[in-house]
Amino acid sequence: MSEALNRNYRLCEEIGRGRFGVVYRCYSLATGDSFAVKSVDKSLIADDSVDRQCLYNEAKVMQLISPNPNVVQIYDVYEDDSHLHIVIELCNNSDLFHQIANQVFSEAEAAAVLAPLMAAIAHCHRRGVAHRDVKPDNILFDEWGRLKLADFGSAECFREGEMMSGVVGTPYYVAPEVVAGREYSEKVDVWSAGVILYIMLAGIPPFYGDTAAEIFEAVLRANLRFPSRIFHSVSPAVKDLLRRMLCKDVSRRFSAEQVLRHPWMTTT
Known part of the structure; x- marks a missing residue:
C-alpha cells in the first residue's frame, strides 16, 4: 500500500470489488472524515491494454468534472509500483x-x-x-x-x-x-x-x-x-x-x- 496514502488515510473494511481492484472505506487521519478508496492492482492490467488507458483516464476525467453536487467527487490520487489508489466521496446509502x-x-x-x-x-x-x-x-x-x-x-x-x-x-x-x-x-x-x-x-x-x-x-x-x-x-x-x-x-x-x-x- 502506498506510503503517501497511509500517511493521510486509514483503510477500513472492503465495500466493493471489481475486475482489477477493491474499494475500501477509509478515513482521513487529519479530519476523521470518511471516504472511499478505489485500489487498482496494476499487475492485472496489460501495459498496452484499453483497460490501462481507462484506469488513468478515470482519475483525469473525475478531476475535470469535480466538484459538482451530483457527481462523485475525487479527492486524492496516489500511485506506487503495484497499485493506483483513487480517494473518492463515500456513497454507502x-x-x-x-x-x-x-x-x-x-x-x-x-x-x-x-x-x-x-x-x-x-x-x-x-x-x-x-x-x-x-x-x-x-x-x-x-x-x-x-x-x-x-x-x-x-x-x-x-x-x-x-x-x-x-x-x-x-x-x-x-x-x-x-x-x-x-x-x-x-x-x-x-x-x-x-x-x-x-x-x-x-x-x-x-x-x-x-x-x-x-x-x-x-x-x-x-x-x-x-x-x-x-x-x-x-x-x-x-x-x-x-x-x-x-x-x-x-x-x-x-x-x-x-x-x-x-x-x-x-x-x-
Whole structure:
C-alpha cells in the first residue's frame, strides 16, 4: 500500500470489488472524515491494454468534472509500483439498481431521480465529458439521499461537435448508434438516461431480449412502445419526454439541457 496514502488515510473494511481492484472505506487521519478508496492492482492490467488507458483516464476525467453536487467527487490520487489508489466521496446509502429492483416509481419519484441525474450529465457534457456507461449501478446515493453519478472508467473527453467511437456501455442501456458501430456524440448518455426513466416507470426495460445479442437487436430496432396495461396511468407528458430521449435519430434526440427544460421536468 502506498506510503503517501497511509500517511493521510486509514483503510477500513472492503465495500466493493471489481475486475482489477477493491474499494475500501477509509478515513482521513487529519479530519476523521470518511471516504472511499478505489485500489487498482496494476499487475492485472496489460501495459498496452484499453483497460490501462481507462484506469488513468478515470482519475483525469473525475478531476475535470469535480466538484459538482451530483457527481462523485475525487479527492486524492496516489500511485506506487503495484497499485493506483483513487480517494473518492463515500456513497454507502444505496444505488438505483437496488431501488428499481424493488419498486415501480411514481412519476414524482422518477422525476426526483431524473432531475439530478440529468443535471449531472449536463454538467459533464458542458465540461466536454461523455460518461458512456450511464446505468442504475452507477447512480449512487450518499448518506443524505443525494444522487451521485459514479464510475467514469468508460468516460471520454470530447470537443464540441466532435464524434467518439468504440463499443462501450451495458446492453440494456447502450444507444443504437453505439451498437451499430457508428461514430456517436455525447447524446448516448441521454439515451441511457431515457432507458432508466422508462424502467423506473414500467419496471421493465423498453428494449428486451434473453441474450445480449437479442437485446442489441431490440436496441437497433428502437421500436419504443408503451403497453397500455403498464402505462395506462402514465401521463402524456412523460411519454413525450421518453420519445425525445429514446429517439433513434440522433439529430432529433434531446440534449441533456433540453431534457432539463422539458415541461414534465419543470412541472412534475
